[in-house]
Amino acid sequence: xxxxxxxxxxxxxxxxxxxxxxxxxxxxxxxxxxxxxxxxxxxxxxxxxxxxxxxxxxxxxxxxxxxxxxxxxxxxxxxxxxxxxxxxxxxxxxxx
Numbered sequence: 146x147x148x149x150x151x152x153x154x155x156x157x158x159x160x161x162x163x164x165x166x167x168x169x170x171x172x173x174x175x176x177x178x179x180x181x182x183x184x185x186x187x188x189x190x191x192x193x194x195x196x197x198x199x200x201x202x203x204x205x206x207x208x209x210x211x212x213x214x215x216x217x218x219x220x221x222x223x224x225x226x227x228x229x230x231x232x233x234x235x236x237x238x239x240x241x
Contacts, residue, residue, distance in 0.1 A: 183214045 191206035199207070 179218065183211060186214065187211060 187207055187210035190210055191203050
């Protein structure tokens with residue numbers, strides 16, 4: 146890589162618009178992965194025999210599965226945020 150290309154790369158890394166774009170795209174990718182995981186998990190759990198229509202048991206199972214998946218994901222995110230805040234507070238106290 147020549148000096149000009151390295152300079153362009155350095156400017157791109159410091160570009161706030163580019164960083165925002167990358168963050169948004171990364172969030173989209175994470176969301177798609179979450180939807181894929183949820184679909185796969187709930188399908189395996191709730192779909193006994195595929196047919197032209199969902200029976201009421203399968204429909205109820207899908208609704209409950211998706212709600213539990215969302216609840217669990219939200220719980221994990223909240224827990225990670227709490228852990229990060231605790232670590233930050235602990236680090237700040239150590240530096241005082």
